Amino acid sequence: MKKLIFITAISGLMLSCGNNKKDKQNITIDGSSTVYPVTEAMAEEFRTVEPDVDITIGVSGTGGGFQKFGRGETDLANASRPIKEDEKAIAESNNIDFVELEVAYDGLAVVINPENDWLDCITVEELRKIWEPAAQGTITRWNQVNPEWPDEEIHLFGPGVASGTFDYFTEAIVGESGSSRGDYTASEDDNILVQGVAGDKYGLGFFGLAYYEENANKLKIVGVDGGEGCVEPSMETVSNGTYSPLSRPLFVYVNSSSLQNPVVADFVNFYLDEAPEILGDVGYVPLTDEEYQREKQKFSDFVEKNQQPVE
Known part of the structure; x- marks a missing residue:
């Protein structure tokens, strides 16, 4: 015992x-x-x-x-x-x-709905016009950004203010970290942003490139012209720095x-x-x-x- x-x-x-x-x-x-x-x-x-x-x-x-x-x-x-x-x-x-x-390294992807047939490339200036604080309540339709685009409401999706992606995007595009319009669908969950753009023909959003690649069958990526022609984000363009200014x-x-x-x-x-x-x-x-x-x-x-x- x-x-x-x-x-x-x-x-x-x-x-x-x-x-x-x-x-x-x-x-x-x-x-x-x-x-x-x-x-x-x-x-x-x-x-x-x-x-x-x-x-x-x-x-x-x-x-x-x-x-x-x-x-x-x-x-x-x-x-x-x-x-x-x-x-x-x-x-x-x-x-x-x-x-x-x-x-x-990662690139930020600017994405639209696959039914969007008017946008393949967007300039930094056009992105700034959409996302800067002064755009809130003012730039609400696609043709206000570019007259060749349709006279339809633009629906925006992006990370919330606690996101480093939000900070980086606003600094690179608007010129000041955290400076953005507030009237958009914001979420810290990138999957919610994917679902938002994927379900809205007139939607536009941004998030990390990896999330686009995981959902490429639901979304369409937009090339960005940083002043030297349109470049789409990819492993190669992020690595060699040609996808500018949205790689980090x-x-x-x-x-x-x-x-x-x-x-x-x-x-x-x-x-x-x-x-x-x-x-x-x-x-x-x-x-x-x-x-x-x-x-x-x-x-x-x-x-x-x-x-x-x-x-």
């Missing part, structure tokens, strides 16, 4: 230790809906080599992700733009140090305190190592080998700086 009690106690202790270990293998991530497919693909691959690691990825937009990250609620933040000064201040006020890592880098931010959990560093290193092979499968453009080496060195230096002394 004593032997049985002893074995039961040891088994309970081992189970308890196992659960504690498992608890320490959680990784929490939140942020950009644009970066989500990249990080989710990386997480799926990482689980094949580290099946005990539980990686939770939320989608609250770049701004929402930085809010959580700055409060210390997440280990990593997905971001489709660099962190802003006020977001840095939140992190600093909570004694959070971090590193910014570029992980991929994507980021992952790592919280220094999360490095106390060794699997966080393992995951980030895996991310940077495997990105070139995996990104094409999810519709994004990898960095060059030299750029990934630069990011790996940056992260290695960050880890070394924040290593906890072994007691």
Whole structure:
């Protein structure tokens, strides 16, 4: 009987230790809906080599992700733009140090309904005329943008104000980050924007290129003329910079305190190592080998700086 009690106690202790270990293998991530497919693909691959690691990825937009990250609620933040000064201040006020890592390139897709037969290319000036704040309540019909287009209401769909895609688009097109008309259908969920444009002949929207490629059978892409002729976004035009001004880098931010959990560093290193092979499968453009080496060195230096002394 004593032997049985002893074995039961040891088994309970081992189970308890196992659960504690498992608890320490959680990784929490939140942020950009644009970066989500990249990080989710990386997480799926990482689980094949580290099946005990539980990686939770939320989608609250770049701004929402930085809010959580700055409060210390997440280990990593997905971001489709660099962190802003006020977001840095939140992190600093909570004694959070971090590193910014570029992980991929993406283009913003301007999309219309497949039944739209009057638009194949749009200029930056025309996009500005549609989306600038002064257009609200004023530019409401297609022919107000271009007299050759139909006298029909234009229905707009785009990311919400917490989205890094919104910030990037408004800066590139309107000239000021966050400067936009407000009378459009906004959502942090790109799938809702896809459904909106796909169901509306007079709809026009924008979001990350990867979401267009996932839904190319429902949508029509529009080329953008940034001043040197019309260019459609693709892996090649985003990579070589000819799709301008709507191509950009994507980021992952790592919280220094999360490095106390060794699997966080393992995951980030895996991310940077495997990105070139995996990104094409999810519709994004990898960095060059030299750029990934630069990011790996940056992260290695960050880890070394924040290593906890072994007691």
